[in-house]
Amino acid sequence: MRLSPRTWTLIILAVLIALAPVTFPSAFYFRIGALIFVNGLAVIGLVILFGYAGQISLGHAGFAGIGAYSAALMPMHLGLHPALALFAGAVLSGGLAFLIGRPILRLKGHYLAVATLGFGILVFIVLNNEAQLTGGPDGMAVEDLGLRAVSDALGLGLRTAEVWYWFMGLVLLLGAFLALNLHTSPTGRSLRSLHNSEVAARTLGVDVVRYKLTAFVISAVYASLAGSLQALLNGFVTPDVAGFLHSIEWVTMAVLGGAATVLGAVFGATILTALPQALTVFQEYEHLLLGLIIMLVMIFLPAGLLPSLGKTLRQGESI
Amino acid sequence: MTLMTVEGLGIDFGGVRAVDAVGFAVKPGEIVSVIGPNGAGKTTLFNILSGVYRPDRGRVMLDGMDVTAMAPHRLAALGLSRTFQNLQVYLQMTALENVMAGRHLAERCSVIADLLGLPASRRRTRETADIARGLLARVHLERAAEREASSLSYGALKRLEIARALAAQPRLLLLDEPAAGCNAVETEEIDALIAEIAAEGVAILLVEHDMKLVMKISNHIVVLDHGEKIAEGAPAEISQNPRVIEAYLGTQAEGGHALC
Ligand SMILES: Nc1ncnc2c1ncn2[C@@H]1O[C@H](COP(=O)(O)OP(=O)(O)OP(=O)(O)O)[C@@H](O)[C@H]1O
Ligand SMILES: [Mg+2]
Numbered sequence: 001m002r003l004s005p006r007t008w009t010l011i012i013l014a015v016l017i018a019l020a021p022v023t024f025p026s027a028f029y030f031r032i033g034a035l036i037f038v039n040g041l042a043v044i045g046l047v048i049l050f051g052y053a054g055q056i057s058l059g060h061a062g063f064a065g066i067g068a069y070s071a072a073l074m075p076m077h078l079g080l081h082p083a084l085a086l087f088a089g090a091v092l093s094g095g096l097a098f099l100i101g102r103p104i105l106r107l108k109g110h111y112l113a114v115a116t117l118g119f120g121i122l123v124f125i126v127l128n129n130e131a132q133l134t135g136g137p138d139g140m141a142v143e144d145l146g147l148r149a150v151s152d153a154l155g156l157g158l159r160t161a162e163v164w165y166w167f168m169g170l171v172l173l174l175g176a177f178l179a180l181n182l183h184t185s186p187t188g189r190s191l192r193s194l195h196n197s198e199v200a201a202r203t204l205g206v207d208v209v210r211y212k213l214t215a216f217v218i219s220a221v222y223a224s225l226a227g228s229l230q231a232l233l234n235g236f237v238t239p240d241v242a243g244f245l246h247s248i249e250w251v252t253m254a255v256l257g258g259a260a261t262v263l264g265a266v267f268g269a270t271i272l273t274a275l276p277q278a279l280t281v282f283q284e285y286e287h288l289l290l291g292l293i294i295m296l297v298m299i300f301l302p303a304g305l306l307p308s309l310g311k312t313l314r315q316g317e318s319i
Numbered sequence: 320m321t322l323m324t325v326e327g328l329g330i331d332f333g334g335v336r337a338v339d340a341v342g343f344a345v346k347p348g349e350i351v352s353v354i355g356p357n358g359a360g361k362t363t364l365f366n367i368l369s370g371v372y373r374p375d376r377g378r379v380m381l382d383g384m385d386v387t388a389m390a391p392h393r394l395a396a397l398g399l400s401r402t403f404q405n406l407q408v409y410l411q412m413t414a415l416e417n418v419m420a421g422r423h424l425a426e427r428c429s430v431i432a433d434l435l436g437l438p439a440s441r442r443r444t445r446e447t448a449d450i451a452r453g454l455l456a457r458v459h460l461e462r463a464a465e466r467e468a469s470s471l472s473y474g475a476l477k478r479l480e481i482a483r484a485l486a487a488q489p490r491l492l493l494l495d496e497p498a499a500g501c502n503a504v505e506t507e508e509i510d511a512l513i514a515e516i517a518a519e520g521v522a523i524l525l526v527e528h529d530m531k532l533v534m535k536i537s538n539h540i541v542v543l544d545h546g547e548k549i550a551e552g553a554p555a556e557i558s559q560n561p562r563v564i565e566a567y568l569g570t571q572a573e574g575g576h577a578l579c
Pocket of ligand 2: 362
């Protein structure tokens with residue numbers, strides 16, 4: 001039996017996640033791995049929005065902010081378990097995306113980009129200014145999710161960073177599974193058709209506003225979960241999680257990976273999460289370098305790094 | 320029983336009356352052609368009828384219901400489907416997926432089922448694929464099923480758009496120059512296909528510059544010039560109509576299309 005691209009992608013991801021630790025010299029690398037998976041999750045959500053539906057957002061870190069502070073505040077003030085807070089945050093983000101998406105998604109191209117940008121900035125400002133609740137720019141501590149305790153109870157004998165690595169690996173696989181299912185489903189086809197030709201999709205019965213909204217809400221939920229998980233992983237959160245730079249980081253990861261495939265999303269997330277760890281210059285000039293990467297990819301590899309490499313390799317084969 | 324009635328339809332772009340006071344009726348299974356020189360307003364008329372443009376004047380009735388300025392996706396749900404003169408194929412999707420996407424209205428599934436890849440969602444996709452393969456065969460594209468649309472020839476894309484429009488199971492099909500850029504053999508095939516579709520009871524509105532094709536398959540012809548209807552009738556009457564001949568001869572010198 002021939003395996004579908006969906007199954008292949010999942011197998012490749014699972015194998016990479018399982019084998020990568022062989023190369024890890026210290027626990028620190030498990031932490032980086034977990035961070036890569038957090039970003040990969042958010043970028044898979046962006047692939048659904050950018051790559052499937054063809055809509056742009058420069059403000060998805062706003063949803064990450066909502067997710068992150070839900071994970072921080074709800075256990076503290078409502079006594080919710082962090083795991084429940086994570087889901088409550090996702091529902092909150094999805095609901096908010098639904099409300100603001102309707103007017104925003106009527107806009108096209110750069111108007112949409114600016115509107116989403118405005119949303120992200122708004123969330124950042126609220127988190128930054130409501131210092132009594134959020135601790136303001138200093139940030140606040142986040143309760144432990146309790147993963148290590150579960151692992152110990154099961155007698156797995158893993159260190160905290162390792163537990164997070166494997167847990168986030170599973171979450172990433174789940175996120176990939178859902179996005180891949182969507183791609184070949186009736187909803188996915190409708191999203192991709194309105195991306196390819198909005199006028200044709202409309203005349204074939206696609207309620208484009210509703211479908212754009214669907215993609216927007218799904219991607220907001222991915223971003224929110226990524227935000228919550230990042231906060232829980234770090235045990236600490238600052239308003240920067242909702243900042244413009246964070247949105248741009250994710251957009252750059254998506255663009256680098258071609259913005260169209262799940263594998264590309266994980267690839268982009270890997271490069272841009274690992275690079276700053278390896279090169280300290282990257283941290284100092286992050287704004288500059290992210291801008292440069294976007295420009296270079298757009299000019300030389302408009303399909304993204306991974307798809308372009310794939311195409312070159314395939315051409316090599318056929319010759 | 321008429322399927323669609325158009326009355327006094329008009330739209331302006333700036334000062335230009337692109338369509339003005341146009342009226343006609345279409346019955347089920349009938350092939351009505353809309354002809355006229357370049358810039359006569361044929362495509363604009365199609366854009367109004369399919370809901371892409373809002374008319375400034377006039378009414379469009381479908382099944383006796385006023386559907387003027389209704390959104391395209393709602394008109395589609397009422398059984399209206401179309402192709403585009405300037406191709407609106409989903410270029411980054413395969414030929415098969417293009418046709419499958421045409422079945423949007425028939426196959427809608429819950430987003431949750433689609434995300435989880437539940438059996439209901441996958442079954443629906445398989446059924447849609449089977450139907451789409453049949454439609455591809457109908458336009459002789461079955462061997463291109465798995466190819467990305469962007470890699471297909473112009474003539475193939477024209478036929479792909481027809482297959483996609485048919486996937487929506489329309490009662491009224493608007494075809495905007497389906498044979499443009501096609502060679503003689505392909506034109507013959509499209510000719511036969513249109514007649515076949517009409518024979519199944521689908522009403523067809525056809526814009527086409529190939530007069531041999533138009534005269535052969537039309538039941539009824541509407542002639543536009545400068546946005547206005549200048550003649551209407553059976554093919555034999557139209558080809559003898561002095562105003563029609565004049566409109567065409569007038570543009571022929573500028574490289575327009577001659578009658579026959
Ligand atoms: N969106 C628009 N904005 C402004 N003017 C338009 C628009 N669409 C069409 N027109 C004008 O309306 C007139 C009719 O154009 P239309 O495309 O309907 O002609 P047509 O009969 O389809 O011509 P052809 O045979 O070349 O396809 C033209 O003068 C065209 O320039
Ligand atoms: Mg035209």
